[in-house]
Amino acid sequence: MDGRYDPVVGLLRGTVLSSSHPVSHPIRESSWYAFGLMMRNGPSDQQRAERILGVILDNQYPAQDGTDHESPWAGSFRRSPDEPLPTEKAVAWKEYDPNWREFIGCEFALTLHVFGSRLPPELRQRLHESIRQAVQGELHNRRLLPSYTNIAIMFGQLLDEDAVYRRDSAMAGIREKWVHDTVAIFRQNQSFMEYNSPTYYGVDLFGLGLWRRYGSTNFMKSSGDDISKRLWLDIATFYSAPMKNLAGPYDRAYGMDMESYVALVGDWIGTVVPRSKAPLPATMTVETPHLADLWFAPTFVFLKATLPDSIGNDFLTLTQPHDLTRRIDSSRSVSARVDRNFLAGGETAHLQRGVDAGSQYHPLAVQWRTSCGQVGTLRISDTPAADVTIEQGQALVSWKDHVTFALHDPCADTLKIDRNSWEAGNMRIQVQTDAVSSSHASDHKDVVIRYERGHFSRLVFTVLR
Template sequence: MQKILIAGTLFLGAILTFFRAEAQKKDELYTKKYSYQHLSAYQKKLFNTFIENEVPQNKGVEAALTDNISLRSMTRVAQSLLFRNANGDKENAVVILEWILKNQYQDETSKLYGIWKTSVANDRFDQNWREFIGCDLIIIRERFRHLLPSSLVKNIDAGLIHAAKGALARNVGADYTNISIMSAFLMEYVGTTFGLESLKKAGIAKAHEIFNLYKSHKTFSEYNSPTYYGVTLIGLALWRELAPSKEIQTIGGNLEKEFWHEIANLYNPDLKNIPGPHFRGYGMDMTRYFAITGIWIALALDDEHLSPLPPANAPKYGEVSNLSTILNLGLSIPKDDLKALKSFSKPHSIIRNVPNKYKGDSIKLATTVINKDWMMGGLWGNKRVWEQIKAGTIHWKATNGEVAWLAILGDGNTNVKVSQQAMFIYTSSAVAYQLEILVYSPETDEKVFAKQDWTLSGMKLHTRTTLKLIKTEKINHQDADKKYAIADDIPFFYKVVYEVPANWNLNQPLLEITPEK
């Protein structure tokens, strides 16, 4: 035990030395603890709209517990009801939680051990539901167990032990950023709270792995992901607020601070978006689908006019369930970063080496250029085929004030880098393939893509290529999310397709794109 304490003390000292070296004047924090009574009008609007959407007042809570409803969302509904604690809220939360706890896999010999069903019917058997639901149950246990029957708290405890043991058996890697951070917290909390030393040690060890991976290149492996950056912030806030050990609290608070620096450096408040490349992205414009990072920014700014959130009927509305989790953990953001989220300061570029285990280079290169009314980014070294990867992106403000964009998905064959003036697209493969470029530009005719200069809404893109243009087609909204991981609430976008011949010179660009605003 003495050796463990000494090792922990030495590691904490190393952590503090690292963060002192990184410290800047902008490290002064703005912190905010939330209660329902003291939410602003805007925050209450977001909060109550979510509850009403999930549990309409004209229907009983039992009617909401359908076989197809998300158990993760309903856990957060229960958390929200307890946070508000109006007449009948506590009783409804108890009904929901009793239902949630009955839908966990508890066979220790199964790979599914400890996970909750995604829904009662059509269960997707998602391993991550241990962490998502488990961490929300910990918040409920810590903040609201005085409102709950002792028998229910006992069942929550049992469910958490199952979830943490299942997480230990799974042993998710530190590079799976958002889940590994929550998994470390889940195991350390359960291990410490219930005297399960193996879980406690595993949670602390995983936290060390996550910190060391971050320290290697001062960023996380799920780099620049509008949805999952928000989950990572939740995980770090869990460390900050509810981790049993001072060591993990310290790591969490400092990593959270560093992470806000990165988000503020990337975020463009004029376009209300984060530029690419996105290692994981469900859309291209945060004002047209719900991204969890956008929810954090909206709460921090507390101004509906500055908020990057779309209307309540926009795609991915289920992500608003994270609102309750965030409110229960509170806000801790450097004051200068909060200021940067409100107004654009100056054009700048970012070059980031990202440790990442996707197929391709183990260290991938992300380059980004951010201007006031347009921005772009590129990813080099990825060979994973995945539509969530946005390997090349350009965003700009269209004539009508909307955000227009260009995207190149992760096709496994394409490298992208950007300079201050242009985007350069290369092949990383000797095989022939089709290069697809997706473009959303309001009030634009597809004929413009037959020319070298694309005159789009609010932007001219000069293209330089010898590739053969195969076709240009419209992709409607119904196909966009499923096939391209673009959930944006837009009627359509264009897909411009070029033919890439085999054995192209890897050092010669396939295509150069130069924006002219």
Template sequence: MKNTILFLSFLLLNTFLVEANDDIYSKKFTYQTLSPYQKHLFEEFLADEIPTGAKIEDVLTDNTSLRSKTRLAEALLFRNAAEDKEKAIVILRWILKNQYQDENTKIYGIWKTSINNDKFDQNWREFIGCDLIIIRNKFRHLLPENIIKDIETGIIHAAKGAFKRNVAPDYTNISIMSAFLMEYVGTEFGLEEIKNAGLKKARDIFKLYQSNKTFSEFNSPTYYGVTLIGLGLWRELAFSKEIQEMGKALEMDFWHETTNFYNPNLKNMPGPYFRAYGMDMNKYFAITGTWIALAVDDEKLAPLPPKKGPKYGEMSNLSTIFNVGLSIPKADLAKLKSFSKPQFIARNIPNNYKGDSIKKVTAMMNKDWMMGALWGNKRVWEQIKTGTIHWKTPDGDIAWLMTLGDGKTNVKVSKTQMSIFANDTQPNSFEVFVYAKKLTKEAFTPTKWSLSGMILGINTTLKITQIDSIDDKKLHENYAISDEITGIYKITFEIPAYWDISKPLVEITPKK
């Protein structure tokens, strides 16, 4: 009891300090209060989901995403124009009949990802379940009682399935939504064990964040956006006052961290990326980019592609974001609009990917170029980018260098240099990937890489064994780069046997 009181006292003090020191910009969206730019994004999403002349039944195909269609129903109810309600009811009836409700299976409580080629994704409990909670809370007056009843049945199954799965607090975006799903359903429907599990998970997430003031799923242009949605759900719809206050405190602190790692001149976050589907938010749709676009409310400042392109389906998150609303410190909002000053950043990340339990992040932010690095990861996963350099080229494009999360290297940066080391697995080679428009093989010499808008000084005794142009059709599949680009080269270095891992393999010095 004493520990609980101390924890609550700390929480309330932390929340008070956040609110006392930050002037908060908050906005609860309605369709009528959307700005012209916000409305444009929203209507473009709806037009993509329901093309002109199409019937709602025509878009509910066996291959479409049930998650995006749940958000489509949510969006139609949010707008509530002529026939929107009727279309949403058709969608919801279709969604609600496609949940696995057998308690004796591992997939209990999930919804199908699609009717055909179902991936049996356990995260669909949280994704669809949380959107159904929003629909139940905000739009039940627009829906027939039998739909509301089926929604309630569905979210109860989802919460029970989430309870059985018990995702760990370091699975950041899913654990935050799971805590909300269980606390909400458990409270609303008198399921004490599930409610308490949700509350405990929320406390564990909060405690883990406080350990190093970071989330474990660190610096993801996509999943940071989901994390903000989850914290918005805590703030707006959780029953527990404790979860509401934890959500507000985490949300404000998380905006600080996000804006520290955002360069508005390049309209990107630097690496390293613990999870990423691309290298340039101007060329693929990332959910964090959507949050920033809505916050700055200016197409010229928004880190979104100028037209529909890779990962456009992530724009379905507009529905959820509009319904949880925006709450951001005004100082952080200003940092999203203009670059303030160069800064060097170091972070310790509590992360359970294979490798060190605490992983080291270093990053350097300059107005026209930036770089970041990860030390201590051995997990082989294409979504991880352990070293990155981004810069703006003379024509305004964003070019970059990247080392992939292949478990071969450790990377660190100083204010002026990136150093790449071999880890203790003793690899015999490693690769560096470079993108710039009109890039040719001749740009890469042993001591200098002459790239558009950037000279990279190369200090190494290693031999370059291959310089290969990468087929862009393999980018997403092999490297989790969704950007539609050409001009990527892979540079392969040979590592001699019994290399001294205390010595850097390569030192890269950007010269803008």
């Protein structure tokens, strides 16, 4: 990260694919770097960290204690200093990101807990006031629900920080209800609504780590510890060490192969296994998708992964291939196969969830280790609605109107596709379907296969040795 620091601006320089919103000088990611500098505490590290924190604070949108004229972005932060002030009709996640309240606010909170005594009093005061601004802006906005898992957990910590610092009993009451509601959702089925996300499970573990270390109530501390361990157990159950991937389905994912992009779960696992065993890209450049998520790693190293003893070496070896099922809530369930050279996962939701080109939701996720050593993938890329069940090496896919599958084979020029048979190197997929029509389009590594006027497909997978 040191090489990406811009002393003129006082922030890190962005990368081509820094995050979901590429920026010139990413403010959130610079807050992670500042914490890492304070951890390292080398010559001039603290001076640089203080400069970064000051620049970030200067780029917070002010909140006015929840007045009726509060803007939807109040208390959040610019994503980069050159980002223009949002206009009245600004769209969240395009012109601004409301979640920067929680991401940056929680990093400020951690910095205060760990290094507050080393910071100048004026800077400490500004950080506390920034957390208050983030809380006020979020409360006024009323957009957040406890089911928005990763942000809800972090917001619980911010409520706690503000209530304790200002000795505010009313805020403490808001915190109590929020934390209990967030935990209650998990307790229903031992699962979060943002289920099985290679990126956002990493944020969950961050927020829960703050709860267990710095929560001001016994309930926060014990819930943070217990849910962290249960989440790690679920991650380990879905994980194949030989594949270096989590089996799907993915409620939210930015990629299909953790060896091809930086996922925060990969960062976390990388803190407990040798680098060569971590589910991260083997080599990284500024072109690596979500490269900047790697910069969260110093925070994860400090918080430490709380792995249950029963996990053992699950992130180093796959002891036994297995099938599994989980219930997310009353209408959603998942099934998966975890093997040494093959992963498949599916989600059913009573045909109430669809997929489009920009979707992070993957109700079907299939990966296999190809003959050239890389990971091949299959997903649904477009459908009004689909349910997927994994059974005995098969995917049973129910869909409405039409469905499009996207298949990626990193081994060049091995794709052979027709209506009832797909061949991608060492992967053979037999297809049974009631679709009236089918079509496909491909280049040398990727193909999309579309079925129309039907409602069912059965995919039978065979990975050749």
